[in-house]
Amino acid sequence: xxxxxxxxxxxxxxxxxxxxxxxxxxxxxxxxxxxxxxxxxxxxxxxxxxxxxxxxxxxxxxxxxxxxxxxxxxxxxxxxxxxxxxxxxxxxxxxxxxxxxxxxxxxxxxxxxxxxxxxxxxxxxxxxxxxxxxxxxxxxxxxxxxxxxxxxxxxxxxxxxxxxxxxxxxx
Numbered sequence: 306x307x308x309x310x311x312x313x314x315x316x317x318x319x320x321x322x323x324x325x326x327x328x329x330x331x332x333x334x335x336x337x338x339x340x341x342x343x344x345x346x347x348x349x350x351x352x353x354x355x356x357x358x359x360x361x362x363x364x365x366x367x368x369x370x371x372x373x374x375x376x377x378x379x380x381x382x383x384x385x386x387x388x389x390x391x392x393x394x395x396x397x398x399x400x401x402x403x404x405x406x407x408x409x410x411x412x413x414x415x416x417x418x419x420x421x422x423x424x425x426x427x428x429x430x431x432x433x434x435x436x437x438x439x440x441x442x443x444x445x446x447x448x449x450x451x452x453x454x455x456x457x458x459x460x461x462x463x464x465x466x467x468x469x470x471x472x473x474x475x476x
Contacts (some may be wrong), residue, residue, distance in 0.1 A: 313361065316348075317345065317361070317364075317365055317368075320341060320342040320345050320365065321342070321365060321368045321372070323341060323342075324342050324369055324372075324373070325368075325369065325372030325373060328340070328341055329372075329373050331457075333457065334453065336446060336449045336453050336454075337450065337452075337453025337454050337456070337457050338450075338457070339457035339458050339460075339461050340426075340429065340433070340457075341458065341465070342365055342369060343386065343426050343462070344422075344461075344462045345361070345362070345365055346358070346383065346386050346387050346390050347421070347422055347425055348407060348408065348409075349387070349390055350407045351391070351394060351398065351402065351403070351405065351406040351407075351408075352404045352405050353391070355388075358388075358390065358391070359384055359387050359388060362384050362386070362387030363383065365383055366379040366381070366382065366383030366384060367380045369383075375437060378433055378437050379433065381436060382429050382433040385428070386425050386428055386429045389425070389428065393421065393424060393425065397413055397417045397418075397420065397421045398413065398417075408421060409469070410466050410470060411470060418466065419459070419463065422459055422462050422463070423455070423459055426455045426458045426462070427451070427455045429458075430451045430452075430454045430455045430458065431451050433454075434447055434450045434451050434454070435447070438450075
């Protein structure tokens with residue numbers, strides 16, 4: 306249990322630093338920004354307590370908001386996807402799966418993992434950019450931001466997942 310908490314704290318710090326120091330400055334066509342910290346919520350195991358998932362996501366969103374100057378936007382979006390994640394995960398796993406199943410490409414299969422990650426990333430980006438813009442005046446830019454950021458986020462998550470699979474195969 307203590308090792309899991311330490312691992313989660315390290316991931317929290319790494320995702321927060323990576324987003325605030327590097328990924329916030331990556332913008333394709335001035336609208337698409339990768340949001341890798343969504344992967345933190347994607348990796349919650351099946352039996353992870355819902356209250357803990359909400360707290361972890363809330364505080365990660367709060368840290369991202371503090372460093373990105375987006376007051377409350379990432380916090381609300383992260384808390385929402387942490388609320389949705391366990392119910393969405395149940396749709397993609399077999400009913401006889403282990404209680405401590407971690408959503409990975411090796412446990413779900415690449416097609417289910419991509420769909421699961423894509424849905425969570427799309428919901429996150431939609432809520433994030435809707436709260437950030439708070440208007441539909443420039444709806445074309447809003448849609449470009451949502452779809453561009455979703456695609457970049459999924460590409461980064463799949464890249465990290467591939468590295469994770471390669472690491473476990475080597476060990």
